[in-house]
Amino acid sequence: MTLKELARRLGLSPTTVSRALNGYPEVGESTRLRVIAAARAHNYHPNARARSLATGRAMAIGHVIPVSTHHEMVNPVFGDFLAGAGAHYAEAGYQMLLSVVPDTEEAATYRDLKARGSVDGVIVHAPRRDDPRIALLNEIGLPFLVHGRSSGAARPYPWIDVDNRRAFERATRFLLDLGHRRIGLVNGPEAMDFALRRREGYAQALAAAGLQADPALIRSGEMTEAHGYRSTRDLLGADAPPTAILVSSMIAAIGLRRAAEEAGLRLGRELSVITHDDMLSYLRNGEAEPLFTATRSSVHEAGRRAARMLIELISHPDTTPREQLLESDLTVGQSTGPAPAPDRRAGWRS
Secondary structure, eight states, rough: OOOOHHHHHHHOOOOHHHHHHOOOOTTTHHHHHHEEEEEETTTTOHHHHHHHHHHHHEEEEEEEEEGGGGGGGGOOOHHHHHHHHHHHHHHHHHHEEEEEEEEHHHHHHHHHHHEEEEEEEEEEOOTTTHHHHHHHHHHHOOOEESOOOOOSSOOOOOOEEEEEHHHHHHHHHHHTTTTTEEEEEOOHHHTTTHHHHHHHHHHHHHHHOOOOGOOOOOEOOOHHHHHHHHHHHHTSSSSSSSSSSSSOOHHHHHHOOOOOOHOOOOBTTTTEEEETTTTTTOOSSSSSSOOEEEEEOOOHHHHHHHHHHHHHHHTTTTTTTEEEEEEEEEEEEEEEOOOOOHHHHHHTOO
8 A cells, every 4th residue: 555545545635644654743643643543454554765765864763772781671661661662663654773882982872873874863861960961962963852851961952751859759758647757768879860859859858847868778779679678678777777668669679578578577567668660561560459659650651752752853853852741640559557656666676
């Protein structure tokens, strides 16, 4: 089937059908979905080379991953984000180019992608404070969008992010309302902007309650099961252990649960826990009832939105950089409860 035949079946002009398939923002959402459904039903696939020649684009989006953070590729959060982004790339006729490169060659890789015209844009992952990649991509003129934010950036840039500060402020307030006063934080690596924002939200909620964040109750590191386990074991072994802990990922929360069980603590009874779980496709937070109380956001949907925003920027390069801040939901599960009485708390340590 040709583009003209598909357009005739839909009662639309070939231009409208083409723009719908390419993700142009001026095409209404209902029309875009109708065109995509018809293209699938009639097994219509635009010729990628012809589209590239017609548009002057590579019809590809890049993701550059430094070797030092290659573990991101097996992280369920990263996988869900790529799945969401990839779904929109496919709808819009784009391909994904994933490059794993030595740390020392990351900047050169972006320059090479631009010089060769290999991609039309890139998505930047795991931003740090004052992230140098933002200035570099602005300098070389390669369209980009950041998944997350970089505090201290010198000029506006396009990004999509979860409101991490507000999520952890709300979670901390929830624990304070349950009577907890010694609240631990098992955070991600604090070189990362998201982890700094989560710590700020935690500290703000404590300050509003007249409490000061205690450095002895805070741990940070790569969000692995081992990090959750070791950090929780250290916190519970302190002279004044926390009665509640905030943890930055479901993966680390699994390690936290292992350490709590070894200490003879029941989640929601002797120890309350809130995790950030990202509504992961392959790592569910329980079934009918959530196991963990959690601040939840769909990273799959974030990937889809990021892809759409970037393709719109590629199509309309003169537009102002777009920003999208996503809220997270606080879902109450089995892992939180009132702060235990001091005598009950002391029993498990004797």
